[in-house]
Amino acid sequence: MTKGIGMIKYGALYLLFAVVLVVVVMTTDRMRNNHLLKETKDSIYLDNDKERATFAAEIVRKYIVKPDQVLPTTEKGLLPYHYGYADLNNDGSDEVFIIMQTDDFCTSKGCQGYLFSHTQKKLAYWKSIYRPILMADESHNGWRDILMAADNKMYRIEYVAGTYQTDLTKASEFNNRQQALIAVGLALDSKYYRNGGSNLALNYSQPIFDCQQCFLFSFNRYDESENDFYLTVNTKDKTVATYP
Numbered sequence: 001m002t003k004g005i006g007m008i009k010y011g012a013l014y015l016l017f018a019v020v021l022v023v024v025v026m027t028t029d030r031m032r033n034n035h036l037l038k039e040t041k042d043s044i045y046l047d048n049d050k051e052r053a054t055f056a057a058e059i060v061r062k063y064i065v066k067p068d069q070v071l072p073t074t075e076k077g078l079l080p081y082h083y084g085y086a087d088l089n090n091d092g093s094d095e096v097f098i099i100m101q102t103d104d105f106c107t108s109k110g111c112q113g114y115l116f117s118h119t120q121k122k123l124a125y126w127k128s129i130y131r132p133i134l135m136a137d138e139s140h141n142g143w144r145d146i147l148m149a150a151d152n153k154m155y156r157i158e159y160v161a162g163t164y165q166t167d168l169t170k171a172s173e174f175n176n177r178q179q180a181l182i183a184v185g186l187a188l189d190s191k192y193y194r195n196g197g198s199n200l201a202l203n204y205s206q207p208i209f210d211c212q213q214c215f216l217f218s219f220n221r222y223d224e225s226e227n228d229f230y231l232t233v234n235t236k237d238k239t240v241a242t243y244p
Contacts, residue, residue, distance in 0.1 A: 084208025093118040124164040135209045183215040183233040183243040190240040
């Protein structure tokens, strides 16, 4: 009897390891093949501060699109741009990051990203990047590092010589594989997923300037297989919550 229980125990551990491995493989494939994901909800709608939405839209209109250019409401199921706010230099005023998503600003390698100050001064520009775009824990020269994806990798962007690095070939790679594995385990073990969840997968449409230890997952339920559900996981404080 004891031997049988042991076999069940090790069988369960093997199954958990297999699920984690599948999620990691799915994560790699998704980053490589589909950095323009179909969205859950855009930060424009999640942000209740209309002034921030208006401010970001004004920057796009004045400094990014051409005078005669009109952005579509959606293109290929995607909104024309995403934005996020954070006080990167701890001066009491937020900077705003905007990443475009229409064909005019994107290639197969990624999309154009911009960082502006609270006075609408352009601070940095990246040619081919994609999400996730996160705020790192570390700082350089008084400015928080920015984590962003490009070329199927994550990069740490530092503030050097009065500006953020824009040449990603000179930026250091950021490896969060270990944290991703921890996040997968927390999501699998959460009450939300254990209650009939299936098809867990990392989703990169998390808010811009989300935390370094934050992850977003999509999953299905056996009784609602056609609907997608979402979980946010913070590996620092070990919390799991539904999203949005």
